Amino acid sequence: MLHVQLRKKLSHFTLNVEFYAGNETVILFGRSGSGKTTILNCIAGLEVPDQGKIELHKAVLTKDKQLITPTQKRKAGYVFQDYALFPHKTILENIKYGSSDDYLINHLLTILKIDHLKSQYPHQISGGEKQRSALARALAAKPDILLLDEPFSSLDEKTRYECHSELLRLRQEWNIPIILVTHDRREAEHLGDRILSIEKGKLE
DSSP, X not given: OEEEEEEEEOSSSEEEEEEEEOSSEEEEEOOTTSSHHHHHHHHHTSSOOSEEEEEETTEEEEETTEESSOGGGXXXXXXXXXXXXXXXXXXXXXXXXXXXXXXXXXXXXHHTTOGGGTTOXXXXXXXXXXXXXXXXXHHHTOOSEEEEESTTTTSOHHHHHHHHHHHHHHHHHSOSOEEEEESOHHHHHHHOSEEEEEETTEEO
8 A cells, every 4th residue: 555645845846645556557647737746756766855754565665755665675576768778878778677577577578578578778669668678677677656657648548548458457467656747638538547637746
């Protein structure tokens, strides 16, 4: 169970939200600049709230301005909007980063249909393949929560649909909270168990 209660002053408004997430896919839905990515960054420990508390499975991650649990110990899998794959590493080396579980890595390569890309570099593969590779890297670390920041926004419609199907299938296998940021209503309704709409830092 994830519990987020945070307040953080941003440039044009104050982000002030509270919500819970169980082993489900919760969508943070809203326009660009509404505070969605800041929420993910606070959960991951990349940013610190001004006030509030973030808990995951009863462990306190952040309290007010203090990082109680360091970022590297949070077991949060994060797929960034641009995927953030290491350009100088092969796809296999990217996925192995932070993980030594060869069985799990091979399992992810198989179920995400990227086994044939192991020796390729990020600049040699398509957007959909990068998305799957980034997802495999996030899951290879055996996260307690998966954070997805508009991971499908740059994909064409056919590839986006295929990646949606992969995520829905993984959702059944990985029984963890998934927080997905999007401003696409159809995507939110397709993937989410619950949708939280955010406007200028507040849940509507």
